[in-house]
Amino acid sequence: MRTLTLQSPAKINLMLAITGRRADGFHDLVSVVAPLAWGDTLVVEEVAAANHERSAFTLTCDDPGVPIDQANLILKAAEAFRAATGWLGGARFALTKRIPVGAGLGGGSSNAATALRALNTLAATPLDAVELARLAASVGSDCALFLHDGPVVMRGRGDRVEPLPERAAARLRGRGLLVFKPAFAISTAWAYGRLVAAAPGGYATATAAEERLARWMDVAGDRSRDPIAELVFNNMESAAFAKFPALPLMLERLLREFGLATGMSGSGSACFAFLPDDAPVAEICAAVRRAWGESAFVIQTHLQ
Ligand SMILES: C[C@@](CO)(OP(=O)(O)O)[C@H](O)COP(=O)(O)OP(=O)(O)OC[C@H]1O[C@@H](n2ccc(N)nc2=O)[C@H](O)[C@@H]1O
Ligand SMILES: Nc1ncnc2c1ncn2[C@@H]1O[C@H](COP(=O)(O)OP(=O)(O)O)[C@@H](O)[C@H]1O
CATH class of the missing domain: 3.30.230.10 (Ribosomal Protein S5; domain 2)
Known part of the structure; x- marks a missing residue:
């Protein structure tokens, strides 16, 4: 067998x-x-x-x-x-x-x-x-x-x-990032429920979403620029950030102290930060653990 x-x-x-x-x-x-x-x-x-x-x-x-x-x-x-x-x-x-x-x-x-x-x-x-x-x-x-x-x-x-078209995919593949999650989880059903409760206020328009994607794909082939931060968007963040301020506080800190572009994945609670080649990874991990405690989950990886 x-x-x-x-x-x-x-x-x-x-x-x-x-x-x-x-x-x-x-x-x-x-x-x-x-x-x-x-x-x-x-x-x-x-x-x-x-x-x-x-x-x-x-x-x-x-x-x-x-x-x-x-x-x-x-x-x-x-x-x-x-x-x-x-x-x-x-x-x-x-x-x-x-x-x-x-x-x-x-x-x-x-x-x-x-x-x-x-x-x-x-x-x-x-x-x-x-x-x-x-x-x-x-x-x-x-x-x-x-x-x-x-x-x-x-x-x-x-x-x-x-x-994704190859030119755009090539800008993502192999890109290093840190994924980190506090001890608490967020349920997908809860996150969608918050959008329903706030409807229509929390929804993005399909036109704006497609335009964001098209803009990024337009410049993705330009090797003189790194427009990744312009792609990052998540309208599930509002509800999660309102309930769990530890999330936006951490992302603001990583931008302020290390200049990192960050975001939340899906309905959360995991977040990610793009790591430039010279990023002080040990210091960044230590900053996450100092703020969120030793039970925080942290992993350094890259996009496939
Ligand atoms: C939010 C996202 C973003 O990638 O990921 P996660 O945060 O779960 O990883 C997904 O849309 C999660 O997809 P998935 O986790 O497969 O959802 P399902 O099991 O199908 O549904 C879970 C719950 O989310 C709601 N749901 C899910 C997907 C969708 N497009 N609309 C919804 O309203 C469903 O009504 C259900 O209450
Ligand atoms: N193979 C599996 N691995 C993890 N969770 C699972 C699995 N099968 C069912 N579940 C259930 O799915 C729910 C969401 O799990 P998960 O897919 O890890 O989260 P998310 O939707 O946030 O990405 C949990 O309630 C979990 O019990």
């Missing part, structure tokens, strides 16, 4: 414009998202179907805080895969969790997409790319982006995903 070991990366929303609520209750958005060169590891051990009976999907995880029952997006994705393909095989999933939960780093969605990629490799009659993307989107709004290995633009409720 085959065993696959796959990386399941975290993501950062470099630009996140939530543009309004849809009839189905979800929100439309325009987002530039990039996977990080860091994340969880998923080992997938194939279990053959015996006597034309279905074999089970099971999950273990080294982090006791992560559910390992049907609430886990890995098992949801696996069952969705079976329903879509009729595949009778099973799998033992073993997840090594590094991505903090409720951070806006897309850990659960990434795990689900990674599970789908694994099962599609194991299945005798795999889904094509369009079918796999549709299936991923049915598991979670943020899942489909993780079927790509580089920066993408995500639209709709997150289900319409296209790779």
Whole structure:
């Protein structure tokens, strides 16, 4: 039986414009998202179907805080895969969790997409790319982006995903950054709920979002400039920053003391700072830990 070991990366929303609520209750958005060169590891051990009976999907995880029952997006994705393909095989999933939960780093969605990629490799009659993307989107709004290995633009409720044009992607790939998260998490449902409560005040217009993206793509090929800070935008920050002032205080401090461009990822609470080559990384990490305590999560990585 085959065993696959796959990386399941975290993501950062470099630009996140939530543009309004849809009839189905979800929100439309325009987002530039990039996977990080860091994340969880998923080992997938194939279990053959015996006597034309279905074999089970099971999950273990080294982090006791992560559910390992049907609430886990890995098992949801696996069952969705079976329903879509009729595949009778099973799998033992073993997840090594590094991505903090409720951070806006897309850990659960990434795990689900990674599970789908694994099962599609194991299945005798795999889904094509369009079918796999549709299936991923049915598991979670943020899942489909993780079927790509580089920066993408995500639209709709997150289900319409296209790779960034190469010239723009090249400006992001390999870019160093620090990702840091305080001890508290923020629930995605809460963050969208705050936008609904403030509607229509908190929404960005789709036109302004597309213009921001187009402006950045226009100058992205100009090597004499580094316009990354002009791309960074997130209208989920208002609610999170109002409730948790530790977040904006930290970002202001990193700009003031180290001149760093920063932002919050997704619904938070993780934030990121771009690291120039000569950045005093140890000093920056120390500043984060001094303010947020030793329980703060800090990782130095780069965009994939
Ligand atoms: C905000 C974002 C930005 O990338 O990321 P995270 O902060 O969660 O990482 C995503 O839109 C999160 O996507 P995801 O976490 O997959 O959301 P889902 O599981 O589908 O839905 C969780 C909750 O968010 C709401 N939701 C989600 C996506 C969307 N486009 N509109 C919504 O209103 C749903 O109504 C639901 O209450
Ligand atoms: N494989 C998984 N890894 C982490 N969380 C998961 C997973 N499957 C389901 N969840 C649940 O998803 C919720 C959000 O998790 P996560 O994807 O890490 O956050 P975020 O949406 O902020 O990026 C949590 O309530 C968690 O219990």
